[in-house]
Amino acid sequence: METKDLTYQHPWLARIIAFLILFPAIFASLWAFFDPLDPFGIKFLEKVGIWGYIGLLALSFFISIIGIALLIKKPPRTLLKIETELRKDEDLEPQFFRRAGPSWIDFEKEYIFRREEIDEIIDKLDEEPRQVVEGGPASGKSVLLKHVGFDLKNSRYKVFYIDCRNEMEENIKTYLKEALHMDDAKTLIIIDDYHLEIDICDYFLRQYRNQGISETKVLVGTRPIDRKRHSEIHNLNKTQITPESASQNIIGKFLREHLNLNDEKIENFSMIFREYERDLWYLSWALMTFKPGEAGIKPNDIYGVIKNSIVQRKDCAEDIFLPLSILNRFEIPMEKRILTSKEYGLGIAKKKIDDLIEKNEIVEKTVMGSEERSALTLHHSSLAELIHQTYQNTELGEDFKDRFNTSGDSDFEKGFLLHYLIHSDLLYYVDTTSLEFQDVFMGTIMQNISDDGLREKIKRAVQHNADSNKELERIELHLYGYLTTLPTDFVAQLVKELNLDRLARRINETSDGTRISSLFGTTQGPFLKKMIKQIDLENLRSKVSKDIFALSGILGALANTDKDITRDFVRNKLGIPYIKKLFADLKDGPDFLARNYGMCYGMIAFADDTLTNELLRIIKDRLKDLPGESLDEMPDSPNPRLVEIMNLIREAADEQNRFGRHDPVIDKLLDTVEETVIEEIHVAKRAFLDFSGGDVPESEALEEVRKGIEEELQGLFEGWNREFLERTLARFNITAH
Known part of the structure; x- marks a missing residue:
């Protein structure tokens, strides 16, 4: 049984433990000192007696053992503190905007606009220690979360920051496990980009509740999560934000404090930024592009400023940012070795990449203790999209474009994606939630499906996903891309070689009939026909017996897969009496017959x-x-x-x-x-x-x-x-x- 690590909240406790561990050494040193200083040492022995001395020595050893045990139980401190995330100890000049997001100095010098929601969230944390900040892409969620963390750190809180975008899954699990050792009213755990790791983060919140943790405060930032999907955050107190709710204040603060414009000019110039207010990354670059003497700001003006900021670096940034932007705009990290390898990569010196990482221009995602799995990302998908548009609309990265423009139609992305698919590990992005990327990804695969190496990687990726512990929804999304897009003959051969035992066990173990129904609908055909042989249909009936919608989806998928299995399921597993009762008990409502007859039709x-x-x-x-x-x-x-x-x-x-x-x-x-x-x-x-x-x-x-x-x-x-x-x-x- 693991103990909670109270030293996170109480540094004095760590000092006591350290003293207890050193106690025997201190005692022995004292005795070594007393002994030669006769008669003091002899008088000490005469006073306590030999048994008193032995007892004292035994007590010291007992206390040291307790201290060592506490030290062993104490988990390693890997959780990132908010002051580390905000680079408090670095000598930085305050800025209004940074690629990496605001730093401690930017908050401290009030360069960052303070949203009114910050005080509301802090006030509510005492009553509701678990809070959610919800907003769309580039709405300012991360900045708001960091602002809350900055304020509470200055109010003598311990604040820890977990970034689901820029950390590997294994690291996030470790951080959240550590967080479960804390239960202190003056501790805040910030989880940013929760939507990217819903299954892991949901597990944390469930454990938080089940373990009876009531003091530690948790603040979550996420994009909207479909309410049809079960998630722990649906029941939490939620603060919704939009970029528009802060954009005018950001514009005013920047023009007033950075360009020294008066209120009248600010009001006049504010109209120029209207088209950029729906994305705070675009707005930030538009403000950095703005010159008071010009009539307006066009997208190409912004791309020109971004281009100059990349060209001026002179450290291969031009060849690094382009491939990163192609993938990162879909929330997909890029394997570092693809950039550094001379054999099949771009041959970029590792030192130049590490330089950008050190300057916080890009982020390296690694598994703690492992250098083999390393991936690179930009700081936000919106930033990646901006940089990608810059390459598309300017003469930037021409050598890279020429190298991968193999089709001669100026579409260098297809050539790069093919190269990346062949040489990278598909497991990095098989479960992306971006449907747009799924289209690009699968389209590239379809054009090159004859490549044996690629076919083998697809098989490995599908098998890995079927065996994974991810939520069934993410497994389904991955399978959907392959099973519905790839040629039927390839899918048939792929299914023959797959081992679906583990996935079938997960389906038998899950109680979510709706999720099973959706997965069946996605995998209907050869995949489902193979898997259904390992599904406990009696058990399946109990999960969907009261859910007419889930039952209908399962019946439809089965009917399109194997009619004999479906007929047996209807007549022998469901049974005629059950169907009659279910049909008679259906509730009335709008379009009752249309909806429910359709739902029940498989049974009929x-x-x-x-x-x-x-x-x-x-x-x-x-x-x-x-x-x-x-x-x-x-x-x-x-x-x-x-x-x-x-x-x-x-x-x-x-x-x-x-x-x-x-x-x-x-x-x-x-x-x-x-x-x-x-x-x-x-x-x-x-x-x-x-x-x-x-x-x-x-x-x-x-x-x-x-x-x-x-x-x-x-x-x-x-x-x-x-x-x-x-x-x-x-x-x-x-x-x-």
Whole structure:
């Protein structure tokens, strides 16, 4: 059992432990001193006696053992302090903007605008020790978090900073594990870019709660996380920020304090920066580009300033920033060895790269204790995008572009990505959440799928991902890119060689039916057919038995993979009585039949005729209970019962195409629609006559209502398969337009 490391909060405790460890040596030294100084040493022995001396010596050894044990239990201090992150001890000049983000001196000299949310967050931390700062890319989350850390450090807090963007996964796990040893009201743990390591950080918050930690404060910065995805932060107190909420104040502070402009000029010039206010990185560079004598700022002006800042370095920065920007704008780190290797890399001297790291222009991500796995990133994806646009729009990095422009169409990125894919480790970025990168990544792979080395790497990457402990959602995203994009023959061969035992075990162990349903939908086909043989279907039923949406997704994926397995699952694992009860217990609501019939269709499609007829009877009973229109809304508004039935048939038709079979239930439902249409014509006619006060002849009223019904049906059937539409409308003597 691990003990909490209280020395993080109490340095005096560390001194006591050190003293306890030295105590025996001190005591022995004293005795060595006493002995020759007769008669003092002899008098000391006479006073305490030989047994007193032995007891004292034994006590000293006992105390030293306790001290050594405490020292061994104490974990190594690797957590980064906020003063280290902000480079407090470095001799820096204050600046308004830095590539690496603000430093201690910038906060101390008040070069950084203080957002009003900072005081609100600090005030709330006493009542709610776990807080979330949420905002989109480049909204100022990291600066705000560091500002809170700066303030609390100056209020005698211990503040630690964990950067999920610029640290390797193994390091983040170590830091968070250390943080669980702390429970002190004057300690703050800042976790920045939580969204990049949701699974690891969620585990930390769960352990924080389960261990009963109540004093240590935790402040999280994250981009919005889809509420459909379970995350611990959804239940925490949240402060939402936008770049626009701070941009005007940042503009005003910079123009006033850096350019010494008065309020009138600031108000006039502020309009120039409007188009850059949605991204604070763009805004920062726009402000650094601004000259009071010029009418405005164009993107090319900004790119020119960035270009000059790179060219002036004269340390190969031009050849380093370009490849980094290509990958980092998708949150993908770049392997350092690809830059340094002369054999297959760019042959850039390691010292020049280390120089940029030392100056904090770029970040090196390494696993603690290992130099083999090292990757490089810029400080933010928005900064990477800005630098990337600079290379695209200026004559910068021409040698690099020429080297990788193998296709002759000026698209050097494709050539570089191919080179990188062949020589790098795909495991660095297989689980990226950037769909845009997935498109670029998979497109490059598709163009070069014949390369044997690349095919072997794909196999290794897929196997690694299937075996990983990452959340199923991230595994699914990775598998989606490969299984849905690569040629079917390659996928079939790939699946044959994969070992899916570990992934199947994880699915059997997880209780999240919705996640399983989504994963099944992504992997349907050869992959799912191989994996399903190792899935406990009895166990699966218990996870989705009360979740009609998850059950529908699983049935659909199974039906598209192996109809025999699906039929067995419906009839023998779910069972006819269960299906009937589930269908009868479905809750009413908007588009009840359309949604729920679609959800249940897989069960109907693979059940026997008796069950199909019974379910149809349940549907008809539900139809009778649907409300009709109120008198004052007729006949202009669509009748909800008719809309419900038509949407139901639309769902059924979609499901019919999905399952590749003719559904006799659709024909029976069309009979129901016909009955409903006839009934509605009479209801609408009576309502129309009542509404007109009897001034309209009954035949004219009937014709008007019929036209309304026809138009309604045309609208409801719009976009359907033409043949199906014509066959359906023919039942009501209506011509498809």
